[in-house]
Amino acid sequence: MITPAFDITQDSDFLIITIRVPYARVSEFDIYIDGDDFKFYAKPYFLRLTLPGRIVEDGRQIATYNADDGSSNDAPEDEEEEEFDWQIDQTPFEEPSSDALKSQCSYGFGNLRVGVFGRLQEELNDIIDLRDPDVTPAPDRTQRRLEVEKTKFDPDHYLADLFEDDNIQHLLKYKPWWVEGQSGASSSSAESQDIRVTFTEKEKEQLRKFTNKSYLLNKKAEEPVYLSLIDLLLAYCYEVRVTEGERNVESAWNIRKLSATLSWFENYRSVTEVLVSFGRRVLCYPLHRNFCLVTKAIQDTCVVLRTGKAAILKCLLDIHEIFQENDPAYILNDLYVKDYCVWIQKVKSKKVSGLSDCLQATTISKADLGLELEELEEAATLVQEEEKLLEASDDDPRQPAALITSETSSSSDSSETEYTSSDEEDETGSAVTELPDSSDTLQEEAAAPLIRVVDNTENHQDAAAGSDSHLVHTSVPLQAPVSTEEKVQEAIVKQESPKRQSNAAAAPTPDKSQECTVQPAPSPEPKQRTREFLEVAPTMMNRLHIVGPPEEEEADDKLMSVG
Known part of the structure; x- marks a missing residue:
């Protein structure tokens, strides 16, 4: 609360x-x-006086208010609508010296006000x-305003x-x-247009x-007044x-926020500058x-x-009414x-007309606002x-139907070519050993590296005499990688031995591929064995395909599959 300046006379x-x-x-x-107690309140002012004698209320008391200097001469009856703490502490007001006022910054209409906000x-x-x-x-006000506007700008809201x-x-x-008043206008002179503007009794x-x-x-001082008028309008x-x-409860807030004259005393x-400031604040x-x-x-x-x-005055009267109904605007x-x-x-009407021409001749773009709007919109x-x-x-479907048809026909042609080639090989007397799918073997033996050796030599003749194909799994020692080819040849020789042939002939033959599988003899070692397979394809003679890291090989636990 502020203690106002007061005088007492009698x-x-x-x-x-x-x-x-x-x-x-x-x-x-x-x-x-109340008796010798006098109390006055008008937000944000409060005054409490204790007089040396009692005050008589006989109906002749009056109260007046001077709008020019903000002074009140009063002693009316109390008409409180709510309870108020009249015992609040108060500090006597002291008028600032003229030198102190001169050192302060000015604001308000025509920069005629100073020292108002020192107490308020x-x-x-x-x-x-x-x-x-x-x-x-004034320069610091502008700089602060621009910084605040930049932080208040929300790209998501704008987009x-x-x-x-x-x-x-x-x-x-x-x-x-x-705009509606302009629709029936035939004369462009300001005097004739002023006549068409009417004021209500309230105005x-x-x-x-x-x-x-x-x-x-x-x-x-006159130039900022005209420019601030544009800002208000x-x-x-x-x-x-x-x-x-249709004004609402946010009308007073909108007007004073959008006008930097009212919110920043610009x-x-x-x-x-007026248009750029207004544009930035509209977007913030x-x-x-x-x-x-x-x-x-x-x-x-x-x-x-x-x-x-007349139209300008009508707008200003509406602003005055909006602010008068809003506390504390x-x-x-x-x-x-x-x-x-x-x-x-x-x-003078001529100055107003010149101000209108100046405003109409001035244009701004999004780039002038300094908010990087064009880059934001492009992104x-x-x-x-x-x-x-x-x-x-x-x-859209992931694969066109035409492409699927093409791939299907291409696959069919490839399959026919393979079958034809296979038949020709059968006619020439070359028996093709059919091996089980390597993917099935890998699923059963996921932890074992796979090496398969397939031979297209004399074993096919034996296979033709006995069964269509023989698949033998055996454990063979595997030396360093540098002698892998020698080991393959050694494996082929072993496979050709009569003992291996007899074991292969004794093995059961699967229904689907007519392959027989012989499990190796159990090892006396209790630990789980790691096995590798060697596959020799009929069409790829004496070629070795190694799957799995060689460093994990163990010399005694390798299995070789010989076709």
């Missing part, structure tokens, strides 16, 4: 208490009188983004409104009151409450369009973040300025909006194209 009939409460809400005063900063943190405005110069823009397109078709009552005063602004036009003329130097803060809404708001503002001072009325409502009535478009390609590939 005449023969009344005790007059003058309290200075600048930037307070006039509609929310609370006064409590804690109460008004919710309505402005700038902290310590009394000690922050969502860009590609899913059904609601955006609906808002772009809305026609506000200033006329607002105008009567304003104090008629003049503003002495030099050329240096841009924020207001955006708000009217996205709400379709001092613009050109129209381009409100619900609908689309660059088309930025360009549409600029067009709406051009129409309002071309319509004339009403403070912005005292800093900016109310002064604009009084000042615009005395501005998002590439991602969409890749997703479409993936979806298309998932919908």
Whole structure:
């Protein structure tokens, strides 16, 4: 709470208490009188006085408020709506010296305000983004604003409104009151257009409450005033369009957030700076973040300025009403909006028309906003194209039917060729030894390396006499890899011995391949044996195929399969 400055005077009939409460809400005063106790509250001010005598309430007490200096002369009856702690501690207010005020930074309409937030900063943190405005110069405000906007920009939100823009397109078709007023216009002069703008009784009552005063602004101070007016109108036009003329609880927040004049006390130097600032804030803060809404708001503002001072005043009165109903945004009325409502009535129409032409001649692009929008959109478009390609590939079959038919016919031709070749070999007297599928052997003996040796020599003659093919598994010593071919030849010789032939003839013959398999004699060693197989194919004579690492071989535990 802030203790306001006050004075006490007395005449023969009344005790007059003058309290200075600048930037307070006039509609929310609370006064409590009980004997010699006087208490006053108007957010964010509180005053408690204990008088030397009792105060008489006989119905003649009155209260007045001076809007120019924010002073109140009052002693009305108490009309509290809720309980309030009147015993709060208070510190007497001390007016700052003129030298201290000169050292502080200015803000508000025409930079005519100074020292306001020195005492109200804690109460008004919710309505402005700038902290310590009394000690922050204009260049630092701009730099801080740009940094905050960069952190607030959300690429996902922007891309969502860009590609899913059904609601955006609906808002772009809305026609506000200033566009409808232009439809029947035949004259382009500002004076004739001002006549078509009408004010309601409520707006006329607002105008009567304003104090008629003049503003002495030099050329240096006048330029930021005109540029800030464009900033206010841009924020207001955006708000009217996205709400379709129906204000809501977020209207005050939208206007003050989109206007850097209201939220950062920005001092613009050109129209381009105004448009860039507005565009960046549209893409960072409100619900609908689309660059088309930025360009549409600029067009709406051009129409309002071309319509004339009456249309501008009507927009400012609507902003004033929105802020007056919102706590604590009403403070912005005292800093900016109310002064604009009084000042615009005395501005020359020619200057307003020139301001409209300047705004219409100024354009901005997405690249001017400094948010890398074009790169972001290009990357998002590439991602969409890749997703479409993936979806298309998932919908199509993995292999065309024509390709499957071609492969089938090719496989059939290959099979016929193999069978024909096999028949020719049979006719010439070369018996082909059929071996069991190596994959079945590997499944049964997964841990054993496989070496198979198949011979196409005299054993085929023996096989023709006895059985179609003989498959013998035996354990043979396997030496170093350098003598592998010698071992194969030795294995072939052993296989040709009568003993091996008799053992092979005694072995049972399978039904499918007419192969017989003889298991080796059990080894006296208790450990599990690791075996390898040698396969000699009839068509690949004396060739060795080794499967498995040679370092795991054991000399006494190798099995050789000889066809």
